[in-house]
Amino acid sequence: MEKGDIRFRKVIVHILDSTVGMPVLSDTLLDFGSDFGDFLREHIYKVMATDDKKSCEFRKEESAVYQQLLPLTEAEVTDEAFVEASQQISTHLYEIMNKNIDIPPADFVVALFETDTAKHIAMLKMDYKTSYTHHTQSDAFGNTNEIIKFRAILPTESQKLSEAAIVNLYDFSISLIEKKYDVNGVKTNYFSKLFLNCSGALSPKTQLAIVTRAIENVQKKYYNDSEQFEVQMETKQIIHNQLEETGIVDVPFVLDKVFKEKEEFKQEVNEKLEKYHIVADTQIEPQAESTTRKFAKQYLSTDTGVEIKIPMEQYQDGEHIEFITNPDGSISILIKNVGHITSK
DSSP: OOGGGOEEEEEEEEEEOTTTSSOBOOSSOOOOOHHHHHHHHHHHHHHHHOTTOEEEEEOTTTOHHHHHHGGGGSSSOOHHHHHHHHHHHHHHHHHHHHHOTTSOOEEEEEEEEEOSSOEEEEEEEEEOEEEEEEEEEEETTEEEEEEEEEEEEOOOTTSOOSEEEEEETTTOEEEEEOOOEEETTEEEOHIIIIIIOEEEOOOHHHHHHHHHHHHHHHHHHHSOHHHHHHHHHHHHHHHHHHHHHHSSEEHHHHHHHHHTTOHHHHHHHHHHHHTTTOOTTOEEOOOOHHHHGGGSEEEEEOTTSOEEEEEHHHHHHSSSEEEEEOTTSOEEEEEOOOOOOOOO
């Protein structure tokens, strides 16, 4: 989905501020002019493009939100039907927020939009930010301009929302981002579990983090300190090369390359992954550059406090950096063929 593909049909906003004591529900639709429309498109596109996005499905028999969305699948949705559905959904979310004080207050935007392939509902929870603005007071002596702290500032276009869902009204698939908050003393993904009542796979970013952490844990278990340094760098290189060549991380391929003939090591990694429902033949396909960027460089930190950042291409070619193991077991790093050094 590209930003230009998003065509809004109906938009409404409800105020869900638990300090008020009740939701402030709107009875009328918003005017989504060019500026505000661009603001919403940016946030919807961020949800669809991020590697934090989960792909989920409703538990249809249990989900109140699913039941409220069903009437919006009609070819022609009236303003009254859309407003009523959005109010019911927002009230449901507010009741959850009101019972759990750690969930921050927000404006809740519900938007019906179309692309070339389907109709969608966007549910964007825009948590309030605190910032400063000016305030003018007038009296008999004239105007007094003050700077005040204002709490109900919405996220800007460049800021990421903590909770949002895009529902495809053709197949009811859900693209979801969320953040855990305390619910009855337990960190919980309330947006999926309590509000939407849906389930699905982990996001690509989370899957990739789990895979790399599982490999690292096995390496730490079976390799000594000097060996860990080398195998961890090699692992990062293998993942980087596969992302460059195919755009995916094929977990079995990575394990074969990292552990070669050590089948027991691969099995131990797969056992760790099974706890997160990541199966042995998983392929991870990150979309965002921010996810793959960390594999483009080797970041080294020594026990003497020296930190080095090496572009992967220079690490691989052997012409610019060399690692030398000394007779006493210490490691020297030789940086070669430097034409110019800049101090920052």
